[in-house]
Amino acid sequence: MKYLVASLLLSFGLFFFACSENEHAAPAEVQIAFDAKFPTVEKVKWDKEGEGEWEAEFTVEGLEMSANFKTDGTWLETETEMKADDLPQEVTDAIGAQFADYKMEGITMVEMPDQATAYEVELEKDGTTIEATFNADGALLKQQTVSEEDKVEDKD
Numbered sequence: 080m081k082y083l084v085a086s087l088l089l090s091f092g093l094f095f096f097a098c099s100e101n102e103h104a105a106p107a108e109v110q111i112a113f114d115a116k117f118p119t120v121e122k123v124k125w126d127k128e129g130e131g132e133w134e135a136e137f138t139v140e141g142l143e144m145s146a147n148f149k150t151d152g153t154w155l156e157t158e159t160e161m162k163a164d165d166l167p168q169e170v171t172d173a174i175g176a177q178f179a180d181y182k183m184e185g186i187t188m189v190e191m192p193d194q195a196t197a198y199e200v201e202l203e204k205d206g207t208t209i210e211a212t213f214n215a216d217g218a219l220l221k222q223q224t225v226s227e228e229d230k231v232e233d234k235d
Contacts, residue, residue, distance in 0.1 A: 116157075120139060133147065158187045167216075173217035201225070207224065210225050
């Protein structure tokens, strides 16, 4: 009887471990689409972003990146962290003109299907954080103030 109970507990433990591992494995269609788009990437961390969406986090040539896909493998977007020196000059000039007293913190290049490349820049001044999105010509596409609470949630 002890062996039966022990083997049942072991079986349940292995079952639940396997289920929890599968929560972080993207569906085959997503992995195939990812491999086709990023064939040289070997190490990927998958997270389920919501119903029907998966996010891959990875590094390419020292740059931290993420790519989102629908469950059917459709690519949604890629974000690549950047340095201020790598921004197009037009974006740098626009930031200087519109946010002169702000300090640039996080910079991300955003690529999406059928849309021009955009640059999301986190700007900070006196405890206020603004996320501003620019196109490559320096035009401000979107701007929003981010609360400290939102910033903590993004780090999780």
